[in-house]
Structures are given as C-alpha cells and as structure tokens.
Amino acid sequence: GQQVMQIPQYQHVQEGEDFTTYCNSSTTLSNIQWYKQRPGGHPVFLIQLVKSGEVKKQKRLTFQFGEAKKNSSLHITATQTTDVGTYFCAGSGWANSGGYQKVTFGTGTKLQVIP
Amino acid sequence: SQTIHQWPATLVQPVGSPLSLECTVEGTSNPNLYWYRQAAGRGLQLLFYSVGIGQISSEVPQNLSASRPQDRQFILSSKKLLLSDSGFYLCAWSKGSEQFFGPGTRLTVL
Numbered sequence: 001g002q003q004v005m006q007i008p009q010y011q012h013v014q015e016g017e018d019f020t021t022y023c024n025s026s027t028t029l030s031n032i033q034w035y036k037q038r039p040g041g042h043p044v045f046l047i048q049l050v051k052s053g054e055v056k057k058q059k060r061l062t063f064q065f066g067e068a069k070k071n072s073s074l075h076i077t078a079t080q081t082t083d084v085g086t087y088f089c090a091g092s093g094w095a096n097s098g099g100y101q102k103v104t105f106g107t108g109t110k111l112q113v114i115p
Numbered sequence: 116s117q118t119i120h121q122w123p124a125t126l127v128q129p130v131g132s133p134l135s136l137e138c139t140v141e142g143t144s145n146p147n148l149y150w151y152r153q154a155a156g157r158g159l160q161l162l163f164y165s166v167g168i169g170q171i172s173s174e175v176p177q178n179l180s181a182s183r184p185q186d187r188q189f190i191l192s193s194k195k196l197l198l199s200d201s202g203f204y205l206c207a208w209s210k211g212s213e214q215f216f217g218p219g220t221r222l223t224v225l
Contacts, residue, residue: 031212042205042216043159088159092212103214105151105159 002027004091006106014114019076021109023089030092032065032072033103038085079113086110117142121206121217128224134179134193136220138206141187146208148189150181153203153219165189196224 003026013019031050035043047056049065056063062075072089089106118141140146150162161174163181171181178197182190189206201224206217
C-alpha cells in the first residue's frame with residue numbers, strides 16, 4: 001500500500017533560522033497537500049501541489065513537488081514563533097477499490113521555534 | 116460556507132465501556148467522510164472513510180466501527196474500549212483532495 005514518510009520527526013530552530021521538512025512517497029502521487037497542526041488543534045490545509053516540479057510560495061513558506069511526483073518539501077524562511085506546530089504532508093493516489101482518491105498522511109514534522 | 120462539528124470535545128471512559136463519537140457536516144452534500152486517530156505526539160492514522168450513505172471502508176483492523184446513517188453524519192463506535200483506544204479522534208470531510216478537519220475529540224481510556 002501507499003506509504004508516506006516525513007523527515008525529520010522533530011526540529012528545534014532558533015527564531016530567524018530556516019526550516020525544511022521532506023516528504024517521500026512509496027508510490028507516484030496524483031497530488032500532494034500540506035497541513036499545519038498547531039499544538040492542541042486540528043490540521044489545517046495549507047496548499048496543494050499537482051504538477052510535476054511545481055513550486056508554490058506563501059509568504060515565507062515555499063512548497064515543492066518533485067519531478068517524479070514521489071517527494072515534496074516545505075521550506076520556511078526566517079522562522080517565527082507563530083510557525084510552531086506539526087507539519088504534515090498528505091499524498092493522494094488512487095485507492096485499490098477505484099473511483100476514489102485515497103489520501104495518505106505523512107508522519108509529520110514537529111517544529112519548535114526558540115525565541 | 117461549510118462547517119464540520121464533532122462532539123464531545125473531551126471524553127474520559129473506563130476500559131470495557133462503549134463509545135459513540137459523532138461528526139456532522141453542514142453546507143455541502145455527498146462529501147467523503149473520514150475518521151482519523153492521532154496518538155499523543157504522533158501522526159494521523161486513517162481509521163475509516165466513507166464515500167456515501169451506508170458505505171464504509173476500514174483501513175485497519177480494530178475494535179472500532181463506523182456508520183454513516185445520513186449523508187452528512189458520520190459516527191465512530193466501539194462496544195468495549197481498550198486502553199490503546201486513547202487518542203485524539205478527528206473527523207474530516209472532502210470533495211476533492213483537500214480535507215477539512217473537525218475540532219476533534221480527545222478520548223482518554225482509563
């Protein structure tokens with residue numbers, strides 16, 4: 001079955017430093033999404049990447065989708081304390097039953113920003 | 116606009132007791148619905164998903180079950196809770212790939 005791994009599992013950075021989390025799928029994905037979960041909260045959708053090699057930016061966040069559509073990364077420039085949380089990637093692929101895009105969440109990267 | 120509700124927000128139950136968590140969605144029709152469990156400090160584990168009324172697919176064997184009696188209602192149940200059932204239970208809906216999560220239920224089994 002489809003598996004999605006993320007590294008690192010945890011990351012502590014000094015405020016102002018950059019941060020990157022990487023996501024790797026065992027299968028080719030139709031698309032990939034990124035979510036952020038603040039401590040004590042629920043995951044919130046950030047962005048979706050669909051095209052091979054796609055790069056999207058949201059202010060200090062840069063998202064990339066690999067050429068083979070099996071990996072992705074999220075890079076945060078100059079982290080702030082508001083960036084604290086767990087970042088999940090989620091890959092979409094066709095479920096075995098067909099007609100349904102199954103979403104598999106990555107293991108998540110917990111980011112701690114030290115002021 | 117669409118809204119997703121979950122209740123209760125927190126729950127403490129003894130081992131062996133039954134469980135019923137409810138999730139309802141407003142503002143959309145025929146959504147895909149999901150139940151996830153998140154253990155403390157861990158990732159999201161997909162438990163069940165549903166593409167329509169009465170259509171439930173289970174992702175992992177367990178002592179939990181799910182039902183979808185109405186288009187926008189998704190229920191997670193157990194006849195007898197285990198200690199390992201403790202966790203943060205999240206309901207989500209989607210129309211395409213993007214998933215929208217409810218506020219979650221924190222379940223502690225003692």
